[in-house]
Amino acid sequence: MPDNILNRIDPNKSYPSFKAKEPFTAKVISNTRLVAKDCEDDIRHVVFSLENSGFRHVNGQSIGIIATGEDDKGRAYKQRIYSVASSALGDDGERKTLSLCVKRADTIGEDGVLYKGVCSNYICDLKEGDEVLCTGALGRALMLPVDEETKLILLATGTGIAPMRAFINHIYNDAKSWKGGVDFYFGGKRADEALYMNEVNSEISNHNNPNIKMNTYFAFSREMTNASGQKMYIQNKVGENIEQLWEDLKKGNFSLYICGLKGIEEGLDEVISAYASTQGADWMEMKKEFKKQKRWNVEVY
Numbered sequence: 503m504p505d506n507i508l509n510r511i512d513p514n515k516s517y518p519s520f521k522a523k524e525p526f527t528a529k530v531i532s533n534t535r536l537v538a539k540d541c542e543d544d545i546r547h548v549v550f551s552l553e554n555s556g557f558r559h560v561n562g563q564s565i566g567i568i569a570t571g572e573d574d575k576g577r578a579y580k581q582r583i584y585s586v587a588s589s590a591l592g593d594d595g596e597r598k599t600l601s602l603c604v605k606r607a608d609t610i611g612e613d614g615v616l617y618k619g620v621c622s623n624y625i626c627d628l629k630e631g632d633e634v635l636c637t638g639a640l641g642r643a644l645m646l647p648v649d650e651e652t653k654l655i656l657l658a659t660g661t662g663i664a665p666m667r668a669f670i671n672h673i674y675n676d677a678k679s680w681k682g683g684v685d686f687y688f689g690g691k692r693a694d695e696a697l698y699m700n701e702v703n704s705e706i707s708n709h710n711n712p713n714i715k716m717n718t719y720f721a722f723s724r725e726m727t728n729a730s731g732q733k734m735y736i737q738n739k740v741g742e743n744i745e746q747l748w749e750d751l752k753k754g755n756f757s758l759y760i761c762g763l764k765g766i767e768e769g770l771d772e773v774i775s776a777y778a779s780t781q782g783a784d785w786m787e788m789k790k791e792f793k794k795q796k797r798w799n800v801e802v803y
């Protein structure tokens with residue numbers, strides 16, 4: 503059962519968990535756009551200094567950010583949650599930094615008014631040197647198994663790439679090998695929104711280590727069509743490789759992680775269920791078992 507982890511914080515030590523009443527302060531080191539100027543969405547990579555904060559997290563956890571200011575009733579803003587996009591060792595490799603991948607969440611309401619997301623705008627507008635109140639670490643960790651022979655199956659849409667970036671950077675920069683291989687699926691609207699894999703920031707695509715076998719599969723719904731001529735979503739891309747996935751599931755030595763928009767897991771269930779029934783298997787029963795074994799890990803929002 504892959505419930506041991508690489509990169510674990512010392513289990514014998516207790517690390518503080520910062521609550522909204524007693525947050526820690528993180529200082530902005532950099533805030534850079536992850537997509538081209540003409541891209542309709544603004545998505546940013548923000549790196550914070552953790553120095554003197556006492557904060558620790560493990561891969562896959564999130565932090566809370568408390569935006570400054572008040573709501574229209576004069577109450578302080580409540581925290582919003584963001585998945586940490588750097589491995590537990592940070593972008594600096596020394597646990598002194600933490601990074602987030604944040605999309606400016608603006609919506610045009612049914613009334614035609616532009617509603618600006620409170621906290622995402624606060625984060626996307628941060629400048630170097632700004633100090634930010636943070637809580638955490640929050641949420642279940644998405645832990646890598648200790649057994650490097652494990653096949654990793656990573657599925658992310660949009661900013662759901664945050665914990666996957668942490669995994670992939672950890673594998674290439676720290677662990678330096680992953681013998682079981684990695685199948686990484688990324689879904690978005692357009693190729694220029696392939697976060698960390700586009701012309702503005704190609705950090706993930708630039709990783710190169712012949713000892714690590716990573717296959718990356720893209721599903722861009724506005725630019726690609728599936729076999730039925732419909733928009734290509736991430737589950738359709740998985741469907742194209744269903745025989746490989748089925749083989750991995752049957753073999754049993756895999757760890758699968760899903761992060762991103764709600765609904766991604768249901769889409770995946772449909773595709774796997776349909777194939778499982780051709781094999782005389784009941785996918786939902788199989789999934790229950792994989793969940794118990796911590797092989798099926800989901801963080802959606």
Ligand SMILES: Cc1cc2nc3c(=O)[nH]c(=O)nc-3n(C[C@H](O)[C@H](O)[C@H](O)COP(=O)(O)OP(=O)(O)OC[C@H]3O[C@@H](n4cnc5c(N)ncnc54)[C@H](O)[C@@H]3O)c2cc1C
Binds near residue numbers: 564604611617664803
């Ligand atoms: C576990 C977890 C991890 C997450 N990780 C990430 C991450 O890594 N990156 C990331 O970008 N996000 C992440 N999120 C989402 C994040 O927590 C916030 O929900 C998101 O940034 C929006 O918050 P906000 O304060 O900007 O928007 P809010 O102010 O909370 O508004 C929410 C949305 O409603 C819209 N809205 C507000 N008022 C109206 C209205 N009257 N009519 C119509 N629409 C309206 C806003 O435009 C906005 O889109 C995560 C969430 C969870 C639960």
